[in-house]
Amino acid sequence: MSGAKEHILTCINCPMGCTITVKAKGSKVLSVDGNECKAGEKYAILEMEHPMRILTSTVKVKNGILSRIPVRSSAELPKGNIRECVRLLNDLEVNAPIDIHSPVLKDLLGTGVDIITTRSMERDGE
Amino acid sequence: MNAKVAVIGGGPAGLGAAVAAYEAGINPEDIHIIERDMELGGILQQCIHNGFGQLIFGEMMTGPEYASHYIDEVLKAGIRFHLNTMVLDISPDRVITAVNQEECLMRINADSIILAMGCRERTRYQIHLPGERPAGIYPAGTVQRLINIEGALPGRRAVILGSGDIGMIMARRLVLEGAEVEGVYEIMGSPSGLPRNVQQCLRDFEIPLHLSHTVTGIHGNRRLEGVTISRVNPESLKPMPGTERYVECDTLVLSVGLIPENELSEGAGIKLDGWTGGPIVDEERETSVDGIFGCGNAVHVYDLVDDVTKSSELAGRSAARYVKGETICREHVLSITAGENVRYTVPQHIRKQSDEPVEVFFRVYLEAANVKLQALVAAEVISEESRRVVKPPIMEKIILQGDLLPVDGEIIIQVVEK
Numbered sequence: 001m002s003g004a005k006e007h008i009l010t011c012i013n014c015p016m017g018c019t020i021t022v023k024a025k026g027s028k029v030l031s032v033d034g035n036e037c038k039a040g041e042k043y044a045i046l047e048m049e050h051p052m053r054i055l056t057s058t059v060k061v062k063n064g065i066l067s068r069i070p071v072r073s074s075a076e077l078p079k080g081n082i083r084e085c086v087r088l089l090n091d092l093e094v095n096a097p098i099d100i101h102s103p104v105l106k107d108l109l110g111t112g113v114d115i116i117t118t119r120s121m122e123r124d125g126e
Numbered sequence: 127m128n129a130k131v132a133v134i135g136g137g138p139a140g141l142g143a144a145v146a147a148y149e150a151g152i153n154p155e156d157i158h159i160i161e162r163d164m165e166l167g168g169i170l171q172q173c174i175h176n177g178f179g180q181l182i183f184g185e186m187m188t189g190p191e192y193a194s195h196y197i198d199e200v201l202k203a204g205i206r207f208h209l210n211t212m213v214l215d216i217s218p219d220r221v222i223t224a225v226n227q228e229e230c231l232m233r234i235n236a237d238s239i240i241l242a243m244g245c246r247e248r249t250r251y252q253i254h255l256p257g258e259r260p261a262g263i264y265p266a267g268t269v270q271r272l273i274n275i276e277g278a279l280p281g282r283r284a285v286i287l288g289s290g291d292i293g294m295i296m297a298r299r300l301v302l303e304g305a306e307v308e309g310v311y312e313i314m315g316s317p318s319g320l321p322r323n324v325q326q327c328l329r330d331f332e333i334p335l336h337l338s339h340t341v342t343g344i345h346g347n348r349r350l351e352g353v354t355i356s357r358v359n360p361e362s363l364k365p366m367p368g369t370e371r372y373v374e375c376d377t378l379v380l381s382v383g384l385i386p387e388n389e390l391s392e393g394a395g396i397k398l399d400g401w402t403g404g405p406i407v408d409e410e411r412e413t414s415v416d417g418i419f420g421c422g423n424a425v426h427v428y429d430l431v432d433d434v435t436k437s438s439e440l441a442g443r444s445a446a447r448y449v450k451g452e453t454i455c456r457e458h459v460l461s462i463t464a465g466e467n468v469r470y471t472v473p474q475h476i477r478k479q480s481d482e483p484v485e486v487f488f489r490v491y492l493e494a495a496n497v498k499l500q501a502l503v504a505a506e507v508i509s510e511e512s513r514r515v516v517k518p519p520i521m522e523k524i525i526l527q528g529d530l531l532p533v534d535g536e537i538i539i540q541v542v543e544k
């Protein structure tokens with residue numbers, strides 16, 4: 001078919017890391033091949049149309065047993081926004097004690113996705 | 127102090143083993159976890175990225191989330207643990223010597239011991255990096271700790287040597303934290319880490335991966351100023367003269383492999399396997415010393431924490447069985463040998479009497495497509511599985527059915543073309 005291009009992707013959904021060949025016209029997927037399971041097909045289509053990633057990073061924490069607390073996005077974010085989102089986290093500071101899965105930033109860039117802690121942190125000296 | 131089960135190391139392996147021993151009926155008061163760090167969780171506390179727990183929980187968790195699940199189980203069960211406590215010695219008759227601030231020297235007489243000390247990183251000296259010795263050269267795990275726990279950026283412009291998972295994960299992390307990563311250089315012809323990390327850590331951020339390249343010079347007096355990169359001959363892996371290139375950088379991150387942590391095991395007289403770097407174990411994860419078991423990265427380096435947890439649960443159950451005197455040994459030991467395209471196997475032999483299936487983990491030397499994994503006894507196939515592709519970074523597994531095992535002899539594990 002004219003205008004169709006082949007793309008080689010690596011599925012990131014599991015450690016197998018299947019090499020997937022996608023034929024697409026622009027971002028319209030025509031065929032998907034090489035995926036070991038259904039999740040790979042879904043990934044390949046999304047990857048061509050609108051790639052998404054989970055963001056993980058850390059933010060500053062005051063009065064904690066450590067000075068940083070790890071965080072992640074509560075759902076996948078558009079891949080293109082990841083760097084901008086990390087920059088937003090740089091200015092953030094939270095207070096210990098804090099629970100695991102506490103939101104530290106809500107509705108990131110209007111995506112409806114929150115940034116949540118991935119561990120709890122006690123106050124220093126307790 | 128006395129313990130029925132003493133677990134050395136409070137990472138995912140130690141936590142999983144302790145919980146499994148408890149679930150197998152050992153009183154939680156009699157299970158002691160000894161951890162040198164200020165908290166439980168091991169290396170997972172610094173692995174803040176996601177990709178853990180898919181096999182066990184069916185979702186992608188971050189390292190700290192995965193750890194906290196098992197820490198909660200330990201707390202709920204009431205298993206005893208000692209933090210900031212470093213084990214210095216284990217004797218063959220299972221006396222543990224440890225130190226901490228409060229009690230100074232601590233001795234534990236243990237009915238059984240589970241080794242779960244994890245692994246350590248290869249350093250520049252182990253890979254014989256030539257050149258000067260300036261500051262700015264770090265193992266990838268140290269960079270991970272600096273950035274994720276201490277919130278410190280080690281440098282502004284980094285070169286990564288080796289394409290192990292931690293190196294690739296730290297390449298992405300450095301970029302997200304505002305540093306520049308000039309490239310990842312790998313001496314072999316294929317990446318040593320998982321394919322998904324090549325995609326989500328390197329390609330996603332346009333970080334170049336140079337295969338068949340290595341660092342052949344380190345430059346700088348006090349602080350690293352640059353490195354020399356050379357192409358290597360893909361067969362001999364020797365640097366090719368005339369291909370040298372100078373790359374300016376203030377940080378060199380080494381991701382050149384992990385080795386099981388086993389000084390303590392050696393002290394206890396436990397036999398180690400030259401291929402894995404960890405103790406030789408049987409199918410219940412018992413080492414060559416009676417009543418001492420091993421699991422997790424202390425036995426061989428896993429790529430997935432889920433498999434670490436499963437191996438540790440097996441070790442925990444086995445220790446419980448040993449303590450209760452329920453272990454029955456086979457009359458003859460069955461050895462398991464690495465055959466064609468197999469680098470090593472864990473376990474290395476089968477010693478107990480049981481009808482339970484035995485899972486044999488192994489790694490291949492070379493990537494291969496359309497292959498069969500086979501277990502052979504006297505040239506006869508007793509187990510076989512197909513794979514579309516096998517790769518060295520991905521651990522493989524074959525299951526041996528208990529009732530098909532011979533009374534004695536050797537089981538050969540091999541990977542052959544279909």
Ligand SMILES: Cc1cc2nc3c(=O)[nH]c(=O)nc-3n(C[C@H](O)[C@H](O)[C@H](O)COP(=O)(O)OP(=O)(O)OC[C@H]3O[C@@H](n4cnc5c(N)ncnc54)[C@H](O)[C@@H]3O)c2cc1C
Pocket residue numbers: 134135136137138139140160161162163167168169170173175177178211212213214242243244245246247266267268270291292295384387390421422423424428429430431434
């Ligand atoms: C730097 C690094 C980064 C990694 N990143 C990833 C990753 O991103 N994804 C992934 O799936 N896997 C990763 N791994 C592999 C990961 O280590 C395993 O999946 C898993 O954490 C291994 O669990 P473990 O309990 O065997 O070892 P560890 O988590 O290392 O735990 C061992 C524990 O034993 C303690 N200990 C050791 N010696 C003593 C002693 N003498 N006395 C008392 N305590 C002691 C240590 O302090 C530590 O807490 C990484 C490994 C390393 C080394």
Ligand code: SF4
Pocket residue numbers: 011012013014015016017018035036037038039040041
């Ligand atoms: S296609 Fe399926 S098996 Fe292959 S990497 Fe993706 S999720 Fe894993």
